Amino acid sequence: xxxxxxxYYWTFAVxxxxxxxxxxxxxxxxxxxxxxxxxxxxxxxxxxxMGKLEGGTTPIVTEAQANAxxxxxxxxxxxxxxxxxxxxxxxxxxxxxxxxxxxxxxxEEDEIQEIDKR
Amino acid sequence: xxxxxxxxxxxxxxxxxxxxxxxxxxxxxxxxxYTRMHAAGITDxxxxxxxVSGLILQAGLTxxxxxxxxxxxxxxxxxxxxxxALASAALLAGKRTEQAQPYVPESKE
Amino acid sequence: MTVIFGVFLLTLLLITGIAxxxxxxxxxxxMLSGMFSLLLAANFFLLDAADVALTEAAVGAGISTxxxxxxxxxxxxxxxxxxxxxxxxxxxxxxxxxxxxxxYSTFDNPRFxxxxxxxxxxxxxxxxxxxxxxxxxxNVVTAVLGSFRGYDTLGEVFVxxxxxxxxxxxxxxxLGPFAPGxxxxxxxxxxxxxxxxxxxxxxxxIPFILLFGLYVQFHGEYGPGGGFQAGALxxxxxxxxxxxxxxxxxxxxxxxxxxxGLIAGGALLYGTVGLFGIxxxxxxxxxxxxxxxxxxxxxxxxxxxEAGVGITVTGVLLxxxxxxxxxxxx
Numbered sequence: 132x133x134x135x136x137x138x139y140y141w142t143f144a145v146x147x148x149x150x151x152x153x154x155x156x157x158x159x160x161x162x163x164x165x166x167x168x169x170x171x172x173x174x175x176x177x178x179x180x181m182g183k184l185e186g187g188t189t190p191i192v193t194e195a196q197a198n199a200x201x202x203x204x205x206x207x208x209x210x211x212x213x214x215x216x217x218x219x220x221x222x223x224x225x226x227x228x229x230x231x232x233x234x235x236x237x238x239e240e241d242e243i244q245e246i247d248k249r
Numbered sequence: 250x251x252x253x254x255x256x257x258x259x260x261x262x263x264x265x266x267x268x269x270x271x272x273x274x275x276x277x278x279x280x281x282x283y284t285r286m287h288a289a290g291i292t293d294x295x296x297x298x299x300x301v302s303g304l305i306l307q308a309g310l311t312x313x314x315x316x317x318x319x320x321x322x323x324x325x326x327x328x329x330x331x332x333x334a335l336a337s338a339a340l341l342a343g344k345r346t347e348q349a350q351p352y353v354p355e356s357k358e
Numbered sequence: 359m360t361v362i363f364g365v366f367l368l369t370l371l372l373i374t375g376i377a378x379x380x381x382x383x384x385x386x387x388x389m390l391s392g393m394f395s396l397l398l399a400a401n402f403f404l405l406d407a408a409d410v411a412l413t414e415a416a417v418g419a420g421i422s423t424x425x426x427x428x429x430x431x432x433x434x435x436x437x438x439x440x441x442x443x444x445x446x447x448x449x450x451x452x453x454x455x456x457x458x459x460x461x462y463s464t465f466d467n468p469r470f471x472x473x474x475x476x477x478x479x480x481x482x483x484x485x486x487x488x489x490x491x492x493x494x495x496x497n498v499v500t501a502v503l504g505s506f507r508g509y510d511t512l513g514e515v516f517v518x519x520x521x522x523x524x525x526x527x528x529x530x531x532x533l534g535p536f537a538p539g540x541x542x543x544x545x546x547x548x549x550x551x552x553x554x555x556x557x558x559x560x561x562x563x564i565p566f567i568l569l570f571g572l573y574v575q576f577h578g579e580y581g582p583g584g585g586f587q588a589g590a591l592x593x594x595x596x597x598x599x600x601x602x603x604x605x606x607x608x609x610x611x612x613x614x615x616x617x618x619g620l621i622a623g624g625a626l627l628y629g630t631v632g633l634f635g636i637x638x639x640x641x642x643x644x645x646x647x648x649x650x651x652x653x654x655x656x657x658x659x660x661x662x663x664e665a666g667v668g669i670t671v672t673g674v675l676l677x678x679x680x681x682x683x684x685x686x687x688x
Contacts, residue, residue: 136470144460156449159437185471190498202406203482204498219521225429226525330559
């Protein structure tokens with residue numbers, strides 16, 4: 132179980148950095164947005180991993196298992212909010228990208244900066 | 250009786266897994282888009298039937314079986330539809346197989 | 359057995375994540391990100407987070423793929439090949455160094471599943487106990503979300519509201535099919551109406567999707583579910599209708615005025631329930647004064663605010679879809 136935990140944390144680290152690489156190194160605006168959502172997904176994975184209890188189960192207290200061990204509900208609440216906020220920012224970002232495309236006729240960052248310098 | 254149910258659900262789920270594997274292998278190894286869709290279509294049709302039947306046998310006569318049946322019905326409805334939509338879209342985009350010949354109607358003599 | 363599942367799903371997640379960033383075809387990227395969301399939802403389910411898995415699957419694999427595809431149809435389909443390499447090499451070095459630092463730090467993280475970790479000490483067990491006596495619903499996550507941490511959820515509804523009105527500000531002015539100068543002719547085939555099979559099957563499925571959305575909304579207290587998932591599902595049903603029948607028919611089903619009413623109405627409902635707490639003599643967002651029996655009052659408050667959340671999320675997601683769809687030179 133412990134090596135699985137380390138694997139979860141390493142996956143979080145790699146996915147976080149892959150998303151960050153997409154945000155800083157790619158020129159296409161939509162690629163940057165997708166990389167940002169990848170970054171957020173890695174953070175979600177970290178929180179939910181920390182909330183898991185060994186031998187626990189989903190924190191829904193039914194009559195049948197009133198005294199079982201339950202995993203921590205608090206990180207799940209925080210991540211529920213974070214997922215919805217993430218998609219709101221994605222939608223707003225896509226709206227801005229569409230407007231940029233209509234004004235500049237391109238969505239590559241270097242071309243946009245080129246047009247702006249003129 | 251329990252043993253019989255267990256063994257049958259075992260066999261069904263393993264067969265379903267084998268079909269999923271065959272579908273995945275076909276999707277990788279087939280040469281063309283349309284043949285790959287044929288292979289992937291296996292995972293849409295026969296594999297859910299086998300796997301969900303195995304799970305229903307495990308769950309017995311409870312609410313979970315009804316839910317599993319509903320899941321199976323929805324999978325069987327949406328899977329082939331999406332394959333059809335994919336094939337239509339590919340045809341519309343102009344993708345043809347290499348061996349396709351244009352249809353020439355025979356002239357009446 | 360769960361170890362095998364866990365390792366397998368995590369490896370698939372890694373491969374998909376790297377493939378999303380590597381590929382230059384944006385369409386492939388978007389499709390892979392839908393797959394990524396689904397794999398992430400499976401991972402969440404393995405980690406006992408059923409509510410989060412449902413939300414991630416509905417919102418990430420469903421709505422976000424639709425929004426990205428609509429934006430792709432308007433903008434570009436391929437990413438331009440990178441021109442200068444020096445930028446990328448520096449970024450690659452920075453990213454690799456940070457990855458190694460993060461991996462070095464993961465050895466100090468709490469052991470996976472440790473009951474003595476700091477996260478399981480203070481508030482978590484308190485919420486598990488107090489839910490049974492104060493609110494008495496099975497799903498502790500909904501109880502914490504709606505009642506114990508109601509402020510955060512109010513803020514979240516307002517974030518969704520802001521995103522909705524932000525997109526409406528940006529893309530709300532008509533540049534769509536009916537604006538003069540747009541080459542789109544109204545006699546072009548709309549939607550997928552002449553494709554028989556997707557249309558028949560889709561129209562057969564839409565009532566069931568709506569029914570499932572309502573089920574998820576009202577059973578948020580007894581199982582995984584709640585307002586956000588329900589809003590995403592109902593919006594997905596109407597987006598499916600819009601894709602099959604054409605956007606104008608979907609606008610006849612739920613007109614723009616009703617959509618704006620939904621966006622504002624849900625947030626207003628949530629705020630009003632909060633203000634009722636003040637009017638009846640207690641604090642803001644205190645549901646216990648809504649009725650004579652405290653537990654009953656808490657449950658009533660939960661149902662009302664979850665309804666508000668679901669209404670706002672439906673309205674916002676639908677408005678955003680219509681704003682994107684009306685924009686393109688399809």
